[in-house]
Amino acid sequence: MDAEVQKTDQEWREQLTPEQYDVLRRKSTERPFTGEYVHTKEDGTYRCAGCGAELFSSSTKFDSGTGWPSFTEPAVAENVALRPDNSLFMRRTEVVCRRCGGHLGHVFDDGPGPTGQRYCINSCALDLKGSGGPS
Ligand code: FE
Numbered sequence: 001m002d003a004e005v006q007k008t009d010q011e012w013r014e015q016l017t018p019e020q021y022d023v024l025r026r027k028s029t030e031r032p033f034t035g036e037y038v039h040t041k042e043d044g045t046y047r048c049a050g051c052g053a054e055l056f057s058s059s060t061k062f063d064s065g066t067g068w069p070s071f072t073e074p075a076v077a078e079n080v081a082l083r084p085d086n087s088l089f090m091r092r093t094e095v096v097c098r099r100c101g102g103h104l105g106h107v108f109d110d111g112p113g114p115t116g117q118r119y120c121i122n123s124c125a126l127d128l129k130g131s132g133g134p135s
Contacts, residue, residue, distance in 0.1 A: 003101035005051045016050065023122045024050045024102035027087075027094070032067025035123020039063075045075060046126040051100035053079045055126065056119065062112060068105065068120050072113030082107060095119055 007015070012025050022028035032038075037046070046056040046069075057075040064070035074080040078098065085094040085106065095104045104125045111118035 003097075003099060005100040007100075012050070017124070020049050020124045023125050024097075024100075024104075027103040029105075030068075030122045030124055035068060037069040037123040037126055037128060038067060040069070040128065042128065044128050046071075046121075046128050048079075048097040048100060048102060048104070049125050049127045050097060050102040052127070053097055053099040055079055055097065055104070056121065058128075060113070064118060064120070066120060069123055069126065070111075071119040071121065072111050072117060073115050074119065080104070095121065097125075 009025070013021055016024060019030065023030060041058070043058045045054055046058070047053060048055055054076050055074060056071045060072045060075070062070055062072065081096045081098040083094045083096060085092045092106045095107050096102065097104055102125060105119065105121035108118045108120060109116055
């Protein structure tokens, strides 16, 4: 997959917080119930913390009880890429930002919506904009 946004490892390190770097560029997973958007119910668009691509809408967010922000579907399907991930002795599907190649989380097929999907996404890989809160 050739990402539209290409940066060197050093550039990513300078742009991102250490936690964001570990998740987006090293496929790390933030500890459950620690991310800033786990319980967020504000309206708005969740963008990629790495490149700003529009990824998820608050209208598809639900409380999965897992400790990570969970969505039933991407806001813009073309902005998200799915890849098989067989690491850690599990068969999972990795969710990646197509624009910058950043790791976002995983998608599982036990979701509540009509699609039956649960996009389990790291808070620190997301940036909630347009919340209508104080500017
Ligand atoms: Fe991105």
